[in-house]
Amino acid sequence: MPEEFAVPEKKAAAKPAQRVIKKYPNRRLYDTDTSTYITLAEVKQLVMASQPIVVRDAKTGDDLTRSILLQIILEEEAGGAPMFSEAVLANIIRFYGHAMQGFMGSYLEKNIQTFTDVQARLAEQTQGMTPEMWKQFLGGQGLIGGYAEQSRAMLTQMQEQLQKQTEQMLGAFGIKR
Template sequence: MRIIKKYKNRKLYDTSIKKFITLSDIANFVKNGEAVKVIDNLGNDITQEIFLKARIKGRVFGSLKKEMVEKLIQGFIKIFKGNTDDFIEILLDLVNQGVLPADIAKELGNAVIRHFNEFEDNMKKDIIELIKSTGFVPKEEYDKLKKEYELLKKKCEGQSG
């Protein structure tokens, strides 16, 4: 299996041939039936993300006009602000104009939304952990603890009386 490392600076390094490569190279490896795994600088498997980028780059961006690229970028910005509807609308617009094949638009939309949701979920978990580390607890947990306290208080009052 060919292992490719993606560095923070977005460069791709093929550990088999010990040199930097491009998305086109990865697309060619896959076309030739080679098994490829791509990992990021933290060791996470990002193979599917890179395959998608390689497919899109090979099939789409060569034919995109500057304003279409800008529109797509605006779509990405909107999705990171939480507006997936506008992002999907932009993808559909690109499909309707014949700029983006429908299967690529679907893959791109699903991949971006999935990664955004994972990012959002991780961010929520991190915020909750940060809040917990300060001694605060979520309302549900507070309510549960309060009920337990009230029950214990009643038991103690009943035993002392």
């Protein structure tokens, strides 16, 4: 069969390739996809567009992605409409070095992912809603109620894991509850 009449093969949904940004000693960021220097604001735009990125030190190849993302958050927080209160930031700092540090990171990650999923579904489902539908939607059985329940369940799971680990640790010392 001629190529122009061939049925295209169905390809698996390919995960977008990670965009590599190189950071040079002069603090400039170089986008290897576009072969241009970019600003931190442009890196933020890539993140906002859900473009997977990795930032690497141009000399050593070290992964600097977390550092750049934290720098973007710091600039956003200083920009006048902070997301985190001083109390929240202080509590996050207190978890470093604490036995719950590992749990807190995964708890926050899961909670933010759930919130993001809820937000996306909310945008889909609220087009053309009446005030009565909004009442039902925001009630205990709606999407927001489901998010709150899922968040509560994750916290309970985290507490149970901590309790099991504590009992195991005490058991190792011969102490029973």
